[in-house]
Amino acid sequence: MLEIYEMPGHLIRRLNQVAVSLFVEETAKKGYDLTPVQYAALSAIGATPGLDQATLSSHIAYDRVTIGGVVDRLEQKDLVRRETNPKDRRARELFLTDKGQDTVDRIRPLVWEMQALLLGGLDPTERSQFVQLLKKAVEASNDLSRAPLRFP
Incomplete structure (x- = not known):
């Protein structure tokens, strides 16, 4: 038997592989084209309408670059919309569309x-x-992660 079969890191990775595969397969059966991180983002945006991408990344523990692509894809699917923050014109706030809320x-x-x-x-x-x-x-x-979870 390989020693990795007794290592938590390996076992956690395997369970994550199963979780991702199960998520993609089961949601596809229902007609949805989503990944687990997209669902996490939708859930967080729904729970905290108006949050920005940096806050979203910290709330679901993904790096900012990944979240940028995730939000782009969710916007293309008409599940999320971006609005300019009235207090900071450079910042964009995130909201679920009606379709996004229905999907969640x-x-x-x-x-x-x-x-x-x-x-x-x-x-x-x-x-x-x-x-x-x-x-x-x-x-x-948590603090050992490159993308630690930060939720107030």
């Missing part, structure tokens, strides 16, 4: 179903413990 509303239950599938090998108590331990590990290592 329709996909959210599916995303929760996918979480259950992802952890299907665990009983309910183990799922809760696993999520709590993941949160604890992520919080403890």
Whole structure:
């Protein structure tokens, strides 16, 4: 057996691969063309209308360059709109379009179903413990990331 099979980093990467694959496949079955980061961005924009791209990147822990492309694609899909900040003409505020809000509303239950599938090998108590331990590990290592999560 390879030693990497016992390493948290490898196991987390594998679980992430499964999560991304599951997300893309299941949302496509429902007629949506979204990635997990696009869904995260839509969720954050919906929760905090008017935030800018820098704040969005810190709220979902992605680097600013990646978020720029994500927002461009969401705007092309008519899910997000940019508006000039009246207090700072250089800044752009982000808002969900009606189509974007509808997409989030329709996909959210599916995303929760996918979480259950992802952890299907665990009983309910183990799922809760696993999520709590993941949160604890992520919080403890947040500042080691190139794109740390920063949410007020």
